[in-house]
Amino acid sequence: MNLYQKQLSSEAEKRRSAVELIKIISDLWYEKSIELVLFRNPLFDKSVSEILNLHLYAAHFHNKPFSIDTSVAIANVILTIHLPPAKLDLGKLSYEYRLEEEHYEDVRHFVLEKLKGAKTTKNLQPKDVVLYGFGRIGRLLARELLFKTGKGAQMRLRAIVTRDKNDALSLEKRASLLRYDSIHGDFQGTVIADPSNNALIINGTTVYMIYANAPEEVDYSSYGIENALLIDNTGAFTTKEALSRHLVAKGIHKVLLTAPGKGVPNIVYGVNQHQFNPEKFDIFSAASCTTNAITPILKVIEDTLGVVSGHLETIHAYTNDQNLVDNMHRKYRRGRAATLNMVITETGAGTAVAKAIPALEGKLTSNAIRVPVPNGSLVVLNLEVATPTTLETLNDIMKKYALEGELVEQIKYSFNHELVSSDIIGTAAPAIYDSKASIVSRDGKRVVLYIWYDNEYGYSHQVIRLAKYIAKVRRFTYY
Known part of the structure; x- marks a missing residue:
C-alpha cells in the first residue's frame, strides 16, 4: 500500500470513529441528559468534519496527538454507567487518561474513578422559564433553551412575552425571525406558528406568546407556569424597583436581567456568582x-x-x-x-x-x-x-x-x-x-x-449559565 492509500485509509477510519462518537453523544443527551464537550467546545449536533477539527484543536492545545479512538472508548464507558444529568469534558478525560493510563486496569476503571463525585449529586428539579422580550438576545436564548432541552431535566421555556400584540401575521413573523438569522444562520429545529393557541410550536413543544403592556398584568399560572425564572431582555426595566414588578405577576419566582442593573447583584458567571445565594436574592443582573x-x-x-x-x-x-x-x-x-x-x-x-x-x-x-x-x-x-x-x-x-x-x-x-x-x-x-x-x-x-x-452568542451563553445557577439546575460537571 503506497503512502496516498495509507492516508486515505487512515482518514476513513477516523471518520468512522467520528460517526460512532456522534451516535454516542446523541444517545447520552436524549437518553440520560448528559452533554459531552471537548475542551468546552460543544460536541452535540456537530458534523464529522467538525468533530475531527475539534480533535485537531485539542492536539494543538497540548502539542501532542489527540486520538479520536480514545474519545470513543471513554464515551462508550460513560454510556454504560449510571450517572445523573451531567456536562462532561471528553477532552479533559482523554488527556488525563493518556497521562494516567498505567495506573488503571482499563478505561472503564479510569472513568469510574474520575466521575465518582457524580454519586453525591442531588436530583434536579426542572425550572420553567419565561422570556420577557424577543429581540436579538431573546431569540438566541430561545434557540439555546430549546435546542438543549433534551429530556427537560433543567430549564423549560414555557412562554415569551412581547409588548406588541400577536395576531396570526405577527406570530408568523416572529416564527420566521427565530428560524432564520442573518448572522447566526438557520435554527437547527422546527418552528410552527399556532395562532389558535397564540403560541409557537418549537421542536414539538408549545411556547405561549403573551402580550403585555406591563409586567404585573400577566397571570402566568393560567398558562400552567409556576415558580418560573423570568429573563428580562427588553432593556426597558433596569432598576430593582422596575424589575420587582415582574415578581408581582402570578407564577414568577426569580428575575434575571440581561443588562447592567441598578440596586441588584451584577454577576459575571464564573467570577462572582457564589457571592449571591439564589435563596437570598430574587433579582439578578447578568451585566453587559x-x-x-x-x-x-x-x-x-x-x-x-x-x-x-x-x-x-x-x-x-x-x-x-x-x-x-x-x-x-x-x-x-x-x-x-x-x-x-x-x-x-x-x-x-x-x-x-x-x-x-x-x-x-x-x-x-x-x-x-x-x-x-x-x-x-x-x-x-x-x-x-x-x-x-x-x-x-x-x-x-x-x-x-x-x-x-x-x-x-x-x-x-x-x-x-x-x-x-x-x-x-x-x-x-x-x-x-x-x-x-x-x-x-x-x-x-x-x-x-x-x-x-x-x-450576542457568547453573552447569551453566559446568561444561560447564570440562569441555571439561579434556577438551581446546574448539572454535575467534569472540567
Missing part, C-alpha cells in the same frame, strides 16, 4: 456583554500578576440602538449612520468590572468605538501589572486558566495567526484570548491583551 468579556481575563491578571492601572477600549459591533442613516439620537455621535462610520461612544464596563472584582475599583478607565460590523467585538486591554512578566509567561498563564479551574467556560485560548472578527461568531465562551496579538513591554510592566467576543 463587554463586562462578561473582560472580567474573566482581568481576574486572571489580578490573581497572577496584579493590576496597577489600565485602560480598556472596546471595539464593538453596531447595535439596534444606532441609526442606519443619519438622524436624531439622544446620545452624541450615535445618530450617525452605523454602517458607514466608526463611532466613539461611552461604555461603563471599566467601572462595572469592580462590582465583580472589588480590588479593581478606580484602577480602570474605558471607552468604546462602534464599528461597521453587525456582530463580533474586540476589547483592547492596556494594563500596568504589579509583577513584571514576559510574553511567554503571559500566554502560559492564560492557557492554564483556559484549560483548568473555574474559568474554563469563560476563556477560550486562540492560536490562530489569522483570527478576524467573523471567525469568532458562534463562540460560546464570552472571552477569546488572542495569544498571537498580545504585547508585553521590554521591562515587563505593561501588557496589551486583545480579547475577542461574540457580543
Whole structure:
C-alpha cells in the first residue's frame, strides 16, 4: 500500500470513529441528559468534519496527538454507567487518561474513578422559564433553551412575552425571525406558528406568546407556569424597583436581567456568582456583554500578576440602538449612520468590572468605538501589572486558566495567526484570548491583551449559565 492509500485509509477510519462518537453523544443527551464537550467546545449536533477539527484543536492545545479512538472508548464507558444529568469534558478525560493510563486496569476503571463525585449529586428539579422580550438576545436564548432541552431535566421555556400584540401575521413573523438569522444562520429545529393557541410550536413543544403592556398584568399560572425564572431582555426595566414588578405577576419566582442593573447583584458567571445565594436574592443582573468579556481575563491578571492601572477600549459591533442613516439620537455621535462610520461612544464596563472584582475599583478607565460590523467585538486591554512578566509567561498563564479551574467556560485560548472578527461568531465562551496579538513591554510592566467576543452568542451563553445557577439546575460537571 503506497503512502496516498495509507492516508486515505487512515482518514476513513477516523471518520468512522467520528460517526460512532456522534451516535454516542446523541444517545447520552436524549437518553440520560448528559452533554459531552471537548475542551468546552460543544460536541452535540456537530458534523464529522467538525468533530475531527475539534480533535485537531485539542492536539494543538497540548502539542501532542489527540486520538479520536480514545474519545470513543471513554464515551462508550460513560454510556454504560449510571450517572445523573451531567456536562462532561471528553477532552479533559482523554488527556488525563493518556497521562494516567498505567495506573488503571482499563478505561472503564479510569472513568469510574474520575466521575465518582457524580454519586453525591442531588436530583434536579426542572425550572420553567419565561422570556420577557424577543429581540436579538431573546431569540438566541430561545434557540439555546430549546435546542438543549433534551429530556427537560433543567430549564423549560414555557412562554415569551412581547409588548406588541400577536395576531396570526405577527406570530408568523416572529416564527420566521427565530428560524432564520442573518448572522447566526438557520435554527437547527422546527418552528410552527399556532395562532389558535397564540403560541409557537418549537421542536414539538408549545411556547405561549403573551402580550403585555406591563409586567404585573400577566397571570402566568393560567398558562400552567409556576415558580418560573423570568429573563428580562427588553432593556426597558433596569432598576430593582422596575424589575420587582415582574415578581408581582402570578407564577414568577426569580428575575434575571440581561443588562447592567441598578440596586441588584451584577454577576459575571464564573467570577462572582457564589457571592449571591439564589435563596437570598430574587433579582439578578447578568451585566453587559463587554463586562462578561473582560472580567474573566482581568481576574486572571489580578490573581497572577496584579493590576496597577489600565485602560480598556472596546471595539464593538453596531447595535439596534444606532441609526442606519443619519438622524436624531439622544446620545452624541450615535445618530450617525452605523454602517458607514466608526463611532466613539461611552461604555461603563471599566467601572462595572469592580462590582465583580472589588480590588479593581478606580484602577480602570474605558471607552468604546462602534464599528461597521453587525456582530463580533474586540476589547483592547492596556494594563500596568504589579509583577513584571514576559510574553511567554503571559500566554502560559492564560492557557492554564483556559484549560483548568473555574474559568474554563469563560476563556477560550486562540492560536490562530489569522483570527478576524467573523471567525469568532458562534463562540460560546464570552472571552477569546488572542495569544498571537498580545504585547508585553521590554521591562515587563505593561501588557496589551486583545480579547475577542461574540457580543450576542457568547453573552447569551453566559446568561444561560447564570440562569441555571439561579434556577438551581446546574448539572454535575467534569472540567
